[in-house]
Amino acid sequence: MTEFHAREEVVLVDSEDQMIGKMEKMAAHQSGALHRAFSIFIINSKGQWLLQQRALDKYHSGGLWTNTCCSHPRPNETNLAAGIRRLDEEMGLNCELEQLFHFTYQCELPNGLIEHELDHVMVGFTDDSPTPNADEVASFQYIDPEALEEAIHKHPEQYTVWFKLCFEKVKDQLMQRAQLR
Helix, strand or coil, X not given: CXXXXXXXXXXXECXXXXXXXXEEHHHHHHHCCCEEEEEEEEECCCCCEEEEEECCCECCCCCCEECCEEECCCCCCCHHHHHHHXXXXXXXXXXXXXXXXXXXXXXXXXXXXXXXXXXXXXXXXXXXXXXXXXXXXXXXXXXXXXXXXXXXXXXXXHECHHHHHHHHHHHHHHHHHHHHC
């Protein structure tokens, strides 16, 4: 299994994103405890989104396509610091990130684990080439958001739950930002 380390802890939060404790990561996913997470979207200068296909042996959602990087901040680590750390660890990329929004979701995964996360969605812009960690990432691709929207519609089973939940909102916020420039 990749990414999962027995002693790795997640930050438990209330609905207002206030820390209420910490818990071992697998225990949090087994019990469905609400915890802090983040999702990063990297966009290149052509407006294409960088997606990763999760490694096949991830502890959940293996082989599914998702946003560039996603994980959990450690206790006493800011969301941005965690995002920068994991973007480098998973994709070999380093760029500035900014938070777009956050949302909460809960779903039961096919392997019996429960995702219950307050997910902080961040965006970064770079044309640097990724050098993915093979333990984390099976493949990657750049894709235009219109083609991605069509692919998600045709084959939703190929994408992670959280990615499908926040895709439209990310797209809308990036379009609004472009109109303001």
